[in-house]
Amino acid sequence: MRLLSILSFVPFGLALELLRGVGPCIGSGCLLECVPVLVLLNFTGPWERTDEEIISSVVIRDILAMPMPVSKNPKIALMFLTPGSLPFEKLWEIFLQGQEGRYSIYVHASREKPVHTSSLFVGRDIHSDAVVWGKISMVDAEKRLLANALEDVDNQNFVLLSDSCVPLHTFDYVYNYLMGTNVSFIDCFRDPGPHGNGRYSVEMLPEIEEKDFRKGAQWFAITRRHALLILADSLYYKKFKLYCKPADGRNCIADEHYLPTLFNMVDPSGIANWSVTHVDWSEGKWHPRSYRAADVTYDLLKNITAVDENFHVTSDDKKLVTQKPCLWNESKRPCYLFARKFYPETFDNLLKLFTSYTSV
Numbered sequence: 404m405r406l407l408s409i410l411s412f413v414p415f416g417l418a419l420e421l422l423r424g425v426g427p428c429i430g431s432g433c434l435l436e437c438v439p440v441l442v443l444l445n446f447t448g449p450w451e452r453t454d455e456e457i458i459s460s461v462v463i464r465d466i467l468a469m470p471m472p473v474s475k476n477p478k479i480a481l482m483f484l485t486p487g488s489l490p491f492e493k494l495w496e497i498f499l500q501g502q503e504g505r506y507s508i509y510v511h512a513s514r515e516k517p518v519h520t521s522s523l524f525v526g527r528d529i530h531s532d533a534v535v536w537g538k539i540s541m542v543d544a545e546k547r548l549l550a551n552a553l554e555d556v557d558n559q560n561f562v563l564l565s566d567s568c569v570p571l572h573t574f575d576y577v578y579n580y581l582m583g584t585n586v587s588f589i590d591c592f593r594d595p596g597p598h599g600n601g602r603y604s605v606e607m608l609p610e611i612e613e614k615d616f617r618k619g620a621q622w623f624a625i626t627r628r629h630a631l632l633i634l635a636d637s638l639y640y641k642k643f644k645l646y647c648k649p650a651d652g653r654n655c656i657a658d659e660h661y662l663p664t665l666f667n668m669v670d671p672s673g674i675a676n677w678s679v680t681h682v683d684w685s686e687g688k689w690h691p692r693s694y695r696a697a698d699v700t701y702d703l704l705k706n707i708t709a710v711d712e713n714f715h716v717t718s719d720d721k722k723l724v725t726q727k728p729c730l731w732n733e734s735k736r737p738c739y740l741f742a743r744k745f746y747p748e749t750f751d752n753l754l755k756l757f758t759s760y761t762s763v
């Protein structure tokens with residue numbers, strides 16, 4: 404049951420103020436003018452779905468139910484979202500050595516054409532477009548990578564990576580971790596604070612209610628089924644394109660909210676609620692910690708690979724911490740397969756330590 408829409412009965416601005424619980428009426432005539440609206444606000448009844456909602460519901464239902472093509476040679480699609488060149492190509496080359504036929508590489512470079520230092524990345528650039536942090540163009544780039552990767556029917560898992568990402572384990576470990584489960588690793592939690600539900604807009608109604616709004620890191624590892632679902636969705640995507648923008652009074656960041664909210668609504672049991680890409684938010688700043696060369700030690704990397712619980716902190720004054728074990732097929736396992744954000748200057752230290760810190 405949903406709140407009956409009043410936008411066709413009252414001025415749009417007034418409706419939004421009332422929905423937010425702020426009464427803009429002033430003076431003796433206020434009560435007479437506002438009572439009918441408030442009566443409407445208190446009326447609940449079955450919501451008559453639009454054609455677009457019905458179409459979306461049917462498509463999503465059938466994608467979630469239909470059997471996926473069986474591949475004789477299942478691969479992981481490594482999808483790099485970068486402004487330009489990738490500083491760790493040689494490290495990825497070592498990670499992928501001897502694994503031909505078990506992975507695919509796709510590079511979306513939003514600012515400049517990459518100069519590749521590894522032959523594995525040559526010819527793997529896809530058609531790219533400009534990306535602005537926080538805007539829907541970031542989601543568009545993710546969808547562009549997914550579309551290209553889905554063309555290969557052997558790609559069964561799709562990992563979004565940045566130019567500052569590095570692997571934490573051997574390829575076999577990563578491959579078995581992702582292929583050995585049918586869930587997608589999408590970070591998703593409810594944050595009642597200003598950087599969570601404070602970014603929600605009532606203009607997302609009726610399709611998206613505030614109780615369904617979620618937050619999470621953008622770096623995912625998803626199944627083919629969920630990759631198809633993302634490309635098939637237009638209903639929820641459109642809401643975020645129109646009403647989730649930086650600044651705009653709420654500073655809504657589309658790539659932090661679109662996928663967590665979408666999957667919380669359509670397939671909550673199909674996601675693991677954490678990202679397999681580690682990032683350190685312990686400094687409490689707007690951006691996560693970035694690692695310099697002096698930071699990269701064996702102990703740092705082994706500590707990251709050993710983490711087996713995921714943490715979420717609300718952005719309100721309470722700063723509530725939620726701590727949960729990372730359950731892989733109901734067994735507690737290390738949470739992270741990759742890590743970011745590493746400056747290019749860390750390359751030599753990472754290369755020197757790679758064999759030791761990735762050993763299982």
